[in-house]
Amino acid sequence: MTRLVKKLIWQQAAPAPFESGWSVFAKLILLNQMKPYQLIGLLKLPEAKVTNKLRFRCSDWIDLEQFAAMISINPNRLRVCFFDQLQIHIDESYSQLKGDGIKICPECLAKGYHCLFFELSFIDTCPWHHVALEQACADCLRAIYSKGLQFNPGQNHLNQNNRDDSSEEHGKWKSICNHLVFEVDIVRQLNQMSQEQELEISHKCRLLYGWIKTAQTRLDLTEKLFCYTQIEANKFEKLFNAAEQIAGQCPWPINKKRTSVKWITYNNHQHELQSGNNSKDSTISLDDVYGSIRRHIFNRYVRHHRVCHHSIMNLKRDESLSLDTEKVCGVALAYCVWRLKIENFINIEALKYDLGTKQELVANDFYHPKIDMTIEMQANLIYMQFFYFWELIDQNIGKNSMVINSSGLPFLISNMCATYWKELWSGIFPHPETLANSAFMHCVQIYKRSKSLTNDRITRNWAYGYHTDLMSNKPGIMFKLTKFQSTPGQHSIIYINL
Numbered sequence: 001m002t003r004l005v006k007k008l009i010w011q012q013a014a015p016a017p018f019e020s021g022w023s024v025f026a027k028l029i030l031l032n033q034m035k036p037y038q039l040i041g042l043l044k045l046p047e048a049k050v051t052n053k054l055r056f057r058c059s060d061w062i063d064l065e066q067f068a069a070m071i072s073i074n075p076n077r078l079r080v081c082f083f084d085q086l087q088i089h090i091d092e093s094y095s096q097l098k099g100d101g102i103k104i105c106p107e108c109l110a111k112g113y114h115c116l117f118f119e120l121s122f123i124d125t126c127p128w129h130h131v132a133l134e135q136a137c138a139d140c141l142r143a144i145y146s147k148g149l150q151f152n153p154g155q156n157h158l159n160q161n162n163r164d165d166s167s168e169e170h171g172k173w174k175s176i177c178n179h180l181v182f183e184v185d186i187v188r189q190l191n192q193m194s195q196e197q198e199l200e201i202s203h204k205c206r207l208l209y210g211w212i213k214t215a216q217t218r219l220d221l222t223e224k225l226f227c228y229t230q231i232e233a234n235k236f237e238k239l240f241n242a243a244e245q246i247a248g249q250c251p252w253p254i255n256k257k258r259t260s261v262k263w264i265t266y267n268n269h270q271h272e273l274q275s276g277n278n279s280k281d282s283t284i285s286l287d288d289v290y291g292s293i294r295r296h297i298f299n300r301y302v303r304h305h306r307v308c309h310h311s312i313m314n315l316k317r318d319e320s321l322s323l324d325t326e327k328v329c330g331v332a333l334a335y336c337v338w339r340l341k342i343e344n345f346i347n348i349e350a351l352k353y354d355l356g357t358k359q360e361l362v363a364n365d366f367y368h369p370k371i372d373m374t375i376e377m378q379a380n381l382i383y384m385q386f387f388y389f390w391e392l393i394d395q396n397i398g399k400n401s402m403v404i405n406s407s408g409l410p411f412l413i414s415n416m417c418a419t420y421w422k423e424l425w426s427g428i429f430p431h432p433e434t435l436a437n438s439a440f441m442h443c444v445q446i447y448k449r450s451k452s453l454t455n456d457r458i459t460r461n462w463a464y465g466y467h468t469d470l471m472s473n474k475p476g477i478m479f480k481l482t483k484f485q486s487t488p489g490q491h492s493i494i495y496i497n498l
Contacts, residue, residue, distance in 0.1 A: 006042060008032050010071035014190035016113050017202040021056035021081045022102060023114035025144050027190050028071075030173055030182050035148040043067050054145055057092050057119060058084040081116060086209065088216075090119070091228050094145055100229055101136030104179060105129055111192040115201070117208055117252075121231045122240050125253045127204050128197075132255065136229070139177035149173045149180065207251040214247035220421035221246065221263060221428065238417040238428040260431035264380045268423040289379045290342065297338075297386055301331055301436060305443060308332040311453055313352060320348050322454040325481035327446055330397040331439040334390035337404055337478055341389070341498050342382060346406045346476040380427060381413065387429045388416055392496050394438055398445070401483040401493040406476060411498060 009031040015024050028039060036054035048061040055061060059082035068075035079085040094100055103118050105126035117123055124133055143149055153171045174181040193201070215222045224231065225239040241261045244250060302309055308329030312320075313336065339351055396402050417428040478498075 006070060007072070008042070008070045010073070011190045012073065014112070015077060015081055016191050016193050016198055018080050018116045018205040020114045020116040020119060021059070022119075022140075022144050023112075024078075024081055025054055025056050026149075026180055027112075029144065029149060031190075036144060036146060042070065052146065053094070055092055055094075056144060057090055058082055060084055083116070083119075088212065088226050089223075090226065094141060100141060101138040102140035102179075103133040103136050104140065105131060105133055107131065109179065111197075112190050113193060113201075115205065117205060119229055120226065121228055121236060122225060122243075122250075122254060122256070123252065124255050127208075127252045128200065130253065134179075137177050137179060139175055140179050143175035143177075143180060149175060149182075204252065211247050211251055215243040218242075218246050218426075220265060220424035220426045221419055223421050224419050235417045238430075239419075242428050260434050261428050262431050263426050263428045264384065266377055266380055266425045266427075268425070284375060286375055286378055289375055290382060293379060293383050294339065297335065297383075301432060302335045305329050305332045305439065308443065309335065312336050313348065315348055315453065317347055317349060319452075319454050321477060321480040323479060323481040324454060325396075325401060325483045326398050327453050328397060328481060329439065329443050329446065330394045331390060331435070333397070333479065334386065334393045337393070337498070338386045338389050340478055341385070341406060341411060346478050348478075377425070381416075384416055384427050384429045385411055387432060387435065389498070390435050390439075391430045394435055394442075396494050396496075397481075398442055399483065402479070402481045403477060403493055403495050404479045404481075405495065405497045406478055407497060 008028060010028070014027065025036070025039065028034070029036065032039075037052040040051065040054055043062045043066070045061060045063050059079075062082075064075050064078055068078055083090045102114070103123070104114060105118070105128075107129040108114060108126060118126075118133060125131070126133060151171060151173050172181055172183050212226060216226065222239065222243045224235075225243055231239065237257060237259060238261050240250075240254070240256060241259055242263060244258070245261065309332040312328070312332050315323075336348060336351070340346060340348065343351070345351065393402070393404075419426050419428070
């Protein structure tokens with residue numbers, strides 16, 4: 001028996017190649033005068049969960065064959081409108097709290113086009129018009145996801161001189177933000193792209209898709225980059241640069257800083273196999289491993305700055321709170337801060353003198369149901385912390401006043417760029433050689449007329465005494481560095497809370 005299929009108003013020229021599901025649904029809602037929940041009722045699979053939210057990034061709830069029949073096009077044209085059909089598993093939270101929204105190119109939108117790949121977090125420039133995408137718009141998202149378009153009647157709508165005339169002349173359907181505006185008395189083409197423009201769109205989208213698939217060969221490193229529409233800026237750069245090191249330069253223009261990164265990968269399954277083959281329990285402690293890491297970091301990165309390191313190690317408590325940011329070596333300071341944090345002190349003198357009690361190393365707050373917190377895993381996190389501290393200090397040393405605080409709590413793993421895939425954990429951190437080059441340039445430029453790292457103009461009223469309680473695991477200030485501005489009113493302080 002032939003199955004009856006409901007038809008939706010549509011134009012055969014649409015959708016264009018790799019047009020987003022958001023754009024397709026916006027046109028359907030407009031042409032068929034529907035609300036999002038009504039469109040859901042027509043498209044959803046019988047077993048799909050009942051909802052009034054129109055999910056437009058993935059198609060796992062849609063009967064694509066029936067959908068294609070409703071608008072009389074080939075189903076393959078619809079498949080490239082959704083991420084899951086391209087094997088890109090993207091988060092579908094649609095959360096305003098996470099800054100979720102729709103990024104648009106005004107010139108593309110004027111021709112009735114919005115590209116599926118504009119949804120990805122790292123895409124910030126239109127590859128065809130070479131203009132920056134507008135900031136993610138939450139109103140555009142809500143208009144299709146839940147609220148629908150609003151009708152604004154024109155002056156001639158239900159004209160009082162002719163009450164029988166119910167035309168919608170000069171009326172508009174639009175979103176609150178006015179990005180989506182459709183005049184109802186003008187029948188426009190849903191796809192205003194020429195054939196040449198469509199070919200260019202298809203070519204560049206396929207290049208980007210190929211790059212994504214290559215980067216996905218290391219999902220333990222890049223899964224977050226392609227999963228979320230919004231990522232924290234400090235993590236985004238590391239994820240994107242890791243993807244470029246795996247797959248080569250992104251074929252689309254990206255207005256982001258390129259920096260080198262490194263990563264550590266930990267295989268929990270492999271560790272369990274190795275542990276099972278060992279007949280005797282390992283006697284290596286975290287203290288032993290930390291000592292080895294500390295010696296390695298000192299010999300590899302700090303030894304070249306040992307004069308600077310000795311200067312910091314010889315500071316008294318009040319001097320460590322009275323430093324001149326233009327006279328302090330970044331790598332030497334980072335090494336001391338890292339040691340203080342791991343060894344659970346706030347006073348630099350505690351690293352030189354025996355206080356009578358040995359502090360317990362501060363463990364990381366790491367937890368993942370599929371990853372065990374082993375000595376090896378803990379060592380990876382401790383090693384990575386040094387380079388994150390170094391990067392934070394390097395970004396501000398000599399440029400800004402800084403207050404470096406210790407919270408007295410474990411350093412949050414969320415502050416570092418860590419990714420998970422099945423039983424693999426990967427940590428991405430700044431490339432040491434890049435930081436070492438920057439540290440060398442800074443040391444060359446340090447003003448060394450004065451032998452002291454402090455400045456007499458710095459007020460020392462924040463200085464602490466030498467009581468051992470202030471050297472323990474209580475919160476407190478490790479270092480305070482001041483930058484003298486030519487204009488006092490422009491003075492600002494960067495707080496680094498560890």
